[in-house]
Amino acid sequence: MCQVDEHYEEGLERAEVPSVSRKCVKCKEAEATVVIRAGDSFCRTCFREYFIHKFRAMLGKNRIIFPGEKVLLAVSGGPSSSSMLRQVQEGLSQNAHKKLRFCPGIIFIDEGGVVGQSVEQRRRTAGELLTVFRAAGFPVHMVPLEQVLDLPSSILASASLASKRTASSYKVAVDRFVRTDGGSSLTPQDQEVMLLPPVNQSQTQALQQLMMSATTLTARQELLNTLRLHLLVHTARSKGYNKVMLGDNGTRAAVKLVSSIALGRGAQLAQDTGFSDSRFGDIILVRPMRDYSAKEISYYNYLFSVPSVFIPALDTKTVDKSSIQHLTEIFITKLQADFPSTVSTVYRTSEKLQTVCRGPSTPEHTTRCLLCVCDLDTATEEASAFQATLTSEQLSVGPSGAARTETQRQDPVGLNQAAPPRQCCPSGGGAEDCGRAASGGGCCSSARLLVGSDLRSLLCYSCQLMVKDLASVESLPHYILSEAQRRQRRSQMRDEISDFLLGDDEG
Amino acid sequence: MPVLCSSCAEKRAVLKRPKTGHSLCKECFFWAFEEEVHQTIVAAKLFKQGETVGIAASGGKDSTVLAHVMKLLNERYNYGLELMLLSVDEGITGYRDDSLETVKRNQQQYELPLKIVSYEELYGWTMDAIVKQVGLKNNCTFCGVFRRQALDRGAIMLKVDKICTGHNADDVAETVLMNVLRGDIARLRRCTAISTTSEGEGVVPRCKPLKYAYEKEIVLYAYFKKLDYFSTECIYSPNAYRGHARTFLKDLESIRPSSIMDVIHSGENLSVREGVKMPVQGTCNRCGYISSQALCKSCVLLEGLNRGLPKLGIGKHHRLHDKILSQQPLTEKEERKLKSVDF
């Protein structure tokens, strides 16, 4: 079948050789030194102004950061987040009407333990960054990723709703802030610095084991992102921050949008790539670097000596097809080289998909994914990819195959097999089901261990894919498993009393 | 040691399902494949008892398997549908001849009525004649636009209630990715729909019963069923977006076989921000076909061909539509611009 059944008349715009005009397009006087894209060439001074203005404009337009609010800057040490830190420093040193009015702090999460850095390397990286952070004068929190293993389960419970602040309340807050001359109170007093605590080697090993339980790099990267996010939000919460700023730039946003689609995270795209992300309710994630391309940032960092450190990632030095995320990055980078409008086009798509994010405005008892804390996207209508996949799996094991799946639940490979959504006796399936499960692992016993298929019902489509790739569900950290068990007990309880509940329950 | 079928646990498995990784025997695979299409048809309520359904038949693997499965399911489950094959003859020497032969053989095999509508009878132009005028480069624009309408016109001639097409899961996933790369938000939202309701005069509702079937499984099905099909990769290269999206999807699939379904799941769950402008669907002032412009794509292309201005339909020349409609002459400058064509 010819594929051209929908008409696409315009081709992609091919890369053009930039026609370099010698003069700066802004002041039209100074020699241009930076060419962002064909036709946009700036002199050094104007580029700096443009860059700094863009940051303030992004925050001003979105009106999410309130004056006097504590904001945690997540700095990985890479170019984008390092540049973000510089923008905040610049913003605080501006004169009154252009001045940023929030109280920043810095968090660095040391992931050296999972990317194969030695203790010595980790100490050196942390030392280098600490010098930069001290110079900024903001409170500093250096946290090893190992600490994620000790998180409380409450991090996964959808927090109470953030006080709904509106655009008008934003204006009121700004006015009040300006009147009371809050600006002067923001000057840093004693800089609070939380140094990297020594990490117990057994903790590092436990973390490494957890990461290695993911049998694919795709799942490992997803798992790392999930754990990092939990630790970030937990730290923000415990240190009294309301907002967390992430350094994702526009190029990153484009890659993330496409990889999210590939990973089945279409429903969560708005939260994953938008300017603000309110899935955690009281802590809002903000991405103020989204308007910059990676290229712009590297120009800026180079021209204005923004230091950054090289930190290896899980996919550093891997082949193109090592993971979905890595493949997407290479795909977009290559496409961008041939068609310079790629990133901006995809980025604009993400703008249009923004904000339908149901966020905290939905009722409190909306079911959220155990891991990514987004709304579950698995209660789809009957004709859907999700249902079709379940059908395929069920039909491939046949009526007798379903019985074998039960016994396969003992071995890890069984997680990849289909299993009817609920095996536990209250939800039907009959005595036969229960008897078999009981002989295998004691169905109905509240102490029974979690298995993959049980966990599934608590996860969104994409997180289910990730968990499928784990060799054993039991390797997940305690805070996740205990929250999963709590939710399962709740749902069992609800099943038992369902006949007596009137209308919507409280989840 | 031979692997046993994971479904019946009796026969030897002959294939590994690309979709789920299970090893199945031939019969169990057939059963699973057909049942899945049936489930899709039932779950999405694609048809109603007594409807006349035209199967878009190109002689390629997708439509051949579609025709076979539709005929089979219609009998197995008493859908009560009146089925017929609907083919388009673009008039490309050497390209369609073989595939149309295949369709004709299918017709005899399945005992389904066949209607072939040709570009020549519909538009007065064969693709060969069009290529002569517009060159190879832009030719796919024409064959795509014309085919879409040709199916509708054929369906109306035959008094068909619905058209079903052979689009498979790979096609849908590819289209999702392509629309993301192009930033085409309107199509991104529409492309995962399994069926369209009647969008206006002269447009017959369409559906994709194979929406969740993997291309590889369609080939496996055709292979083991010994179905006769003709490989109809369009002889002209697909457009840039689709080419890139296709390669990317194949790579994704090699990393995680469920990627195709995962992309479709994403597409089905995308929500567009309120306030984002969507193009309004209207109808063509000349032929009544759906169009977001005053003239539909196919009328513009035809006008260009008939006036000897082939570029008219290729670029964006919306502001000329009114002139064409009111039959005003074009300026010399406009004419010059629309005449030159790169071959």
Ligand SMILES: [Zn+2]
């Ligand atoms: Zn200048």
Ligand SMILES: [Zn+2]
């Ligand atoms: Zn999730």
Ligand SMILES: [Zn+2]
């Ligand atoms: Zn079998």
Ligand SMILES: [Zn+2]
């Ligand atoms: Zn073509």
Ligand SMILES: [Zn+2]
């Ligand atoms: Zn028309």
